Amino acid sequence: MIPGTSSHYEILGVSPDATDEDISRAYHLALETYSESSLAVYSLYDDDELLTLRNKIEEAYRVLSSHQERSTYDSQYEGVSQDESPLNAVTAIEKLQPEVARETGELTPLGVEDELPFNGAGLRRARLERGITLNRISEVTRIGLTHLENLEEDNHEALPASVYVRGFVAGYARCIGIPQERVITDYMAAIRKSQLDPIKRKRSKQ
Amino acid sequence: MKERRRYPRGPRTIALAGGKGGVGKTFISANLAVAIAEAGFRVIAIDTDLEGANLHTWLGVRESSNTLADFVSGREDSLESLLVGTDFENLRLIPATQGHLTHAQPGSERRQKLLKAVQNLDCDLVILDCGAGTHASNVDYFSVSDVAILIIRPEPTSVENAYNFLRSAIFRKMELAMLKPEVQACVREAMDQRNDLGVRTPANLHPLVRSIDPQEARRFNKVLRDFSPQIIINEVLTAEDVRLGFSISEVCKRFFGVDADYLGYISNDEKIRQALRKGAPIVASMPEADASIYLNRVARKLLKQIEWR
Structure with a gap:
């Protein structure tokens, strides 16, 4: 099981x-x-x-x-x-999500090992390789399309509090069939890094 | 002569709601109140439906000058003074008035005061007939009662509103049970059914709560486990309608993670209307009617549960 x-x-x-x-x-x-x-x-x-x-x-x-x-x-x-x-x-959502990955007929991770780190660009690459649209993810997970776009664009300032982002990333990962825990670790690390980046911080303050 | 008080902790409360108007909440409230009073329990029925009050009519009581609206507006601070007698031994009523547009639903503070006053009423059981809609007061009465009953008619609109109401009640219970302000805020956000956080059910909300505080997440599970609303299907015509209750109970478990017990069903009986015209609850005026038999069955099942709780 x-x-x-x-x-x-x-x-x-x-x-x-x-x-x-x-x-x-x-x-x-x-x-x-x-x-x-x-x-x-x-x-x-x-x-x-x-x-x-x-x-x-x-x-x-x-x-x-x-x-x-x-x-x-x-x-x-x-x-x-x-x-x-x-x-x-x-819940229907939890049960359905792996099915979306299966819809594409491709469940084997395509070089997921090499895709580190899973920042926004990494997520998008993994998604596109599986032929899944953002709209479809939004439909299945009921996460707003804007949130998903902000995830992929690493537009961290526009994302809600980190507890929600963890949930978004987890839902996204389950939906396209990539390892959830690792994706969360990577993505949250990327956010922390960007918050420490003085140039980005300055920009977000403006 | 004062009767022995069965529950030293104060009366037990039963709330009947359904989210939708016209599903039979008031009809069932009135008849259960009579059936339970006839079984020897001292019952007070309260009409909390300030916009469409007619519990008094179902009980054959004329409109009263003092009503729950007086308590809600703050003109009256005691519920006792609002009590009116009925034709039935052991059964009293706190009516609401019909048609006063100024009588809005109580605000949060008044609502708490009402619930506290209910606990101090001298009786065994209080039956709260909730109005239609997911107004905070209906949801609150439902969430804090000892027994919460959802009345559903076998039609899509009623099922939809009942689920909507149940969802609100679960999230409200969570909001009240959670201690950390961050978690409460998270629950409040998820309460909006159109939230774009991907939260449709308590099961989706749980991981969010867990990531904020694992202890709160355990409390979350306990609240969900301890909440067991009951289902009554009203106006049943076919065997399929009867089975709907089992299906809804199954869906409540799978979708909401809540154990909802199928308390019973009531047939669509022409005699109900006849009884209403006579101004007497059907369980008393036509005890041999189909609907009366089902109502009495529900009342017995309820009493058995309450005594064991």
């Missing part, structure tokens, strides 16, 4: 000791809940997000409804610590 993703049990909203009936009931409820015409998701999820969710639900059910596949899956699942996000809520 990849850290930060949800287990098949979490996807179906059942506990790891769920019976076959529990799994079947949860699956049918989930199918109805996330169907295209469902009233329950009105105003929360768009069609793409629903499709992604349904695919995950189908996959979870395929594995958990077969005794053999389930026991193989359980042996991998054992001992994996739960991630710390609130109640393991599976």
Whole structure:
């Protein structure tokens, strides 16, 4: 299991000791809940997000409804610590983001190792290599386009407080499928550096 | 003769909201109040809907000269003097008046005063009928009550407004629970649904809070874990409408990270209108009607929960 993703049990909203009936009931409820015409998701999820969710639900059910596949899956699942996000809520955004990288048919990092440091220009290069538009990132992460442009242009003075910037960079990285932690470290270091740069500081004061 | 007080800590509060007008909040508030009072609990129903007050009508009480608007405007400092009796034993009402445009929603200070006064009322249970919309007062009553019930009709507009309301309530709870001003500011910013920070849900907000202060992030998780709003689907016609409650509960967990329990549903019953015309709550005037059976079922379930809390 990849850290930060949800287990098949979490996807179906059942506990790891769920019976076959529990799994079947949860699956049918989930199918109805996330169907295209469902009233329950009105105003929360768009069609793409629903499709992604349904695919995950189908996959979870395929594995958990077969005794053999389930026991193989359980042996991998054992001992994996739960991630710390609130109640393991599976948010559409978190689940969808790697899909954007996959849309391009290219998930292998293209020389990410050589792309250091990930400042604005580095981010843009990584994005363009994956054929993903800024608009698409904004759509998926709901981060404003202006913020994303300022990120790429290293227009640090125009960005909000650093806690938000960390979130932006993390969302950006997840969305295009590059290593999040390293990107955050690089980008935040670049901001600190620019704040120390006397010429830039003087300019931002004007 | 004064009855034994069941809850020495003050009355338990139940708030009913829905974000949208016309979904049946007041109808359900009135009938639950009667059903619970008939079960022997001393109940006070409060109409907090200062713009569209009609809880008194559902309870068959005539408009009163003293209303909650007097407390809100500061003309009256005690809630006790606003209490009016009803035809039902154990049930009293604090009405609001209809149609006074000057009676705006209470400001934050008055709201706190009201909530404090509610805690001092001499009864077992207080039912707060909240108005439509996500005004801060509706959100506050909902967020601080012991039991928070969302009333939803099986239609897109009602579902949309209910989610919107729930989102506001969760973020408001967070704002109140967080201690650091920086974190509070961050929550306030995220409360704007059109924020461009990429925050749609509490799950998106959590990492932001964690990066400011890990201890606040743990508190954040606790608040989310402890918040368990309840769902009632009103005017149910089909089996699909009944199942909607389960689906909404599932979506609340997945999207908002909140355990919302499906408390029950109430059928779309022609007799409800007949009862209203008679000026008597349906659970009392037509106890054998479908809607009464469902309302009583919800009341029993609620009481069971409250006694165990």
